[in-house]
Amino acid sequence: MATEDARYRQSSQFRLWSFAPSHLASLRSESNMLAKTAISARLQSSNPPVCPIPDFLTPAEEASLLTYYTNELLRAAEFCELPTEIRATSAIFLRRFYVTNSIMTYPPTELLKTCLFFGSKADGFYIRLNKFAEKFPNTTGEEVIAAEYILCQGIRFAFDVRHPFRALEGAIMELRRLESFENDRIDRAHGNARNILKYSPLVTDAYFHYTPSQIMFAALSLADEDLAERLIKNAFSGAPWEVEKKVVEVVQSCREMLQCEPPEKMNDQEVRKAMKPLIKKLKKCRDPDRVDLVALQKARKEQAGQKPKKPKSGLQDDEAVFGGALVDEREAKRRKMAEAANDPFGPALG
Amino acid sequence: MSRKPTTNSRGSNGAPSTALPSDICPVCKRVRYLNTDMRFLINPECYHPMCSNCVTNIFKTGPAQCPYATCNQTLRFKGFRESFFSDLGTEREVDLRRRVEAVFNMTQDDFETLRDWNNYLQDKEDLIFALVYGDDDERRKADDEVLAYELKNKAEIEKNRKKAGMRESERKKMEADARAAAEARRLEELRDEERAKAEEASLNQEVMEALARGEPGSAAEIQDRILAAKKAKIAQLNPSMFALTASKQSSLLSIRGLKPKKNDQDEDESKPYDPLMGLRMEPQRYVLHDRYENSFLDLARTRDDHRIPGYSVDEYVSRSMFEAFAGLGIVIEDDKDTRQKPAAA
Numbered sequence A: 001m002a003t004e005d006a007r008y009r010q011s012s013q014f015r016l017w018s019f020a021p022s023h024l025a026s027l028r029s030e031s032n033m034l035a036k037t038a039i040s041a042r043l044q045s046s047n048p049p050v051c052p053i054p055d056f057l058t059p060a061e062e063a064s065l066l067t068y069y070t071n072e073l074l075r076a077a078e079f080c081e082l083p084t085e086i087r088a089t090s091a092i093f094l095r096r097f098y099v100t101n102s103i104m105t106y107p108p109t110e111l112l113k114t115c116l117f118f119g120s121k122a123d124g125f126y127i128r129l130n131k132f133a134e135k136f137p138n139t140t141g142e143e144v145i146a147a148e149y150i151l152c153q154g155i156r157f158a159f160d161v162r163h164p165f166r167a168l169e170g171a172i173m174e175l176r177r178l179e180s181f182e183n184d185r186i187d188r189a190h191g192n193a194r195n196i197l198k199y200s201p202l203v204t205d206a207y208f209h210y211t212p213s214q215i216m217f218a219a220l221s222l223a224d225e226d227l228a229e230r231l232i233k234n235a236f237s238g239a240p241w242e243v244e245k246k247v248v249e250v251v252q253s254c255r256e257m258l259q260c261e262p263p264e265k266m267n268d269q270e271v272r273k274a275m276k277p278l279i280k281k282l283k284k285c286r287d288p289d290r291v292d293l294v295a296l297q298k299a300r301k302e303q304a305g306q307k308p309k310k311p312k313s314g315l316q317d318d319e320a321v322f323g324g325a326l327v328d329e330r331e332a333k334r335r336k337m338a339e340a341a342n343d344p345f346g347p348a349l350g
Numbered sequence B: 001m002s003r004k005p006t007t008n009s010r011g012s013n014g015a016p017s018t019a020l021p022s023d024i025c026p027v028c029k030r031v032r033y034l035n036t037d038m039r040f041l042i043n044p045e046c047y048h049p050m051c052s053n054c055v056t057n058i059f060k061t062g063p064a065q066c067p068y069a070t071c072n073q074t075l076r077f078k079g080f081r082e083s084f085f086s087d088l089g090t091e092r093e094v095d096l097r098r099r100v101e102a103v104f105n106m107t108q109d110d111f112e113t114l115r116d117w118n119n120y121l122q123d124k125e126d127l128i129f130a131l132v133y134g135d136d137d138e139r140r141k142a143d144d145e146v147l148a149y150e151l152k153n154k155a156e157i158e159k160n161r162k163k164a165g166m167r168e169s170e171r172k173k174m175e176a177d178a179r180a181a182a183e184a185r186r187l188e189e190l191r192d193e194e195r196a197k198a199e200e201a202s203l204n205q206e207v208m209e210a211l212a213r214g215e216p217g218s219a220a221e222i223q224d225r226i227l228a229a230k231k232a233k234i235a236q237l238n239p240s241m242f243a244l245t246a247s248k249q250s251s252l253l254s255i256r257g258l259k260p261k262k263n264d265q266d267e268d269e270s271k272p273y274d275p276l277m278g279l280r281m282e283p284q285r286y287v288l289h290d291r292y293e294n295s296f297l298d299l300a301r302t303r304d305d306h307r308i309p310g311y312s313v314d315e316y317v318s319r320s321m322f323e324a325f326a327g328l329g330i331v332i333e334d335d336k337d338t339r340q341k342p343a344a345a
Helices: A003-009 A021-045 A059-080 A084-100 A108-122 A129-134 A141-146 A148-154 A165-178 A183-203 A212-223 A225-235 A241-260 A263-267 A269-285 A293-309 A318-322 A324-339 B052-059 B088-103 B114-133 B136-152 B154-213 B219-237 B246-250 B295-302 B313-325 B332-344
Strands: B040-042
Touching: A003 B313, A021 A059, A021 A084, A021 B332, A059 A084, A059 A108, A059 A183, A059 A263, A059 A269, A084 A108, A084 A148, A084 A165, A084 A183, A108 A129, A108 A141, A108 A148, A129 A141, A141 A148, A141 A293, A165 A183, A165 A212, A165 A225, A165 B313, A183 A212, A183 A225, A183 A241, A183 A263, A212 A225, A212 A241, A212 B313, A225 A241, B040 B052, B088 B114, B088 B136, B088 B154, B114 B136, B136 B154, B154 B219, B295 B313
Parallel strands: none
Antiparallel strands: none
């Protein structure tokens, strides 16, 4: 294994947030199922009970909605004039969050603001909360940070997202050094690839299935295939050809994934219109308890505030600590053992 | 003899008493009153107590069955010993614990996480519980488990045992060293103190002698002079009484209770310490050159007012080059499919 790969393997992106496609799909369908059961139970127990349980979103519908909301997030980020890397980090936070949480459970319109705000914090770009909230209609700072901790939990506290942007700069520098291509051509490819990286991998699952370097090469080959091929050939000049072939295959499959979402789609009105019925459907089947995240956060804080009022653990007797049933069970077992005829000390002498 | 049997081996609650009998041997019914040096022995095969006379009579000539009714154990003379605890249940549990402990003798350092270590302890405790309180089946099963584990991990157990022994001896040696050092220090202090006292006692006499010799100055001056000289001498003799040079004290200071320095054979001491734990940093897929053409970086390279302190163009270049090729050879689909399945299940 090359040293570069060994070092990448230590990142949280590889350890926690890289999945095989089948695994990711199973994770998503699982969270979809969990959300369905939880929400239908809540709807039934609400007062008055919602009588016909509404149709829930399927995992496929959730995926297309997630793409839509990621797109919305990127547009909002553009509006806020955030730096590229922060836009990407926030988008990935949103996508990661909705791997283990369903869109039906937490409202994505709130979460995407939280992601933007928290993403800029995670990348060391500090904005005033109120200034940030002012940029959005009908939004208070409280609403933005209400789901912050939930978001952190959802992304498993992995705040470091590895992006392909700097990798692209490295590749371009290497290409310039090789001096076998015209500078104009390299510049053009650079710009195109950067445009692709700013959008396509963020609205697809590329970050889950490929490493940043692979994504970068896929984007570069979309912009100019020869350049990417040349670099990969150089990098694997000493390795057996099977390795190189495998890498080329992986880059090719990543390229196909990126091709599905070209950057032109970002402001495509058709796509947005097509989402309308799904958004309506989502509004019907979302979690009634988690619509208002601010109230949820307040309730949680109150709960946390009440905790110290509990009696101190030292005053509890053992039964409460270890569970009475357990002690009884053990006692019963011991008694049974003592009565058994074959106990190690034998019966009394006659 | 129509003596009423006083050895009621069943307690009032019906459970068999596991206490060591105090004055009547349950086998031969001899009473301590008649032979005061009676000792009760047990055999860890079945933990039935009997007096030393019985043991000699029954087992001296060779292995025989336990004299207790319904006990089918064949016992040997060699196996008999005195019980450490007066309660034989405790004695048996301690024996079993010792046996399991000898087999499952890993330490917390052998485990990667605290959870693993706690799970290991829990498993061990379950085994012990089954051995001590379990019924016949459970006991046999636990016993087989211990035996199987012992057979399988013989080398590992032996290694751990040696390690524990070494640790123990190291600890003992350190304690002994500390004790010896403290003792030496104490003696030294005592000696110094005595010498200082003797010096002080001779002060008056010396003043008188100096006066008799007719040294210049009044009696008080002479006394002051001699006193100052003395004080310096005493201070030299007895450093603990006066704050003195640190070099002398530091050699005497000893701190106890420190963890012994790690002395693992697996770690090669001849090699320098590697903070990256074997992770190598030099690139394999590219060669880092001194100079890369990049118009964005030209300003930062040439002009100071385009850099903040700590920013290094070379650092940026090496990082970009690393990121361009890091993870290129990782195929997540193959890699994660085999690895993540057990974790996800």
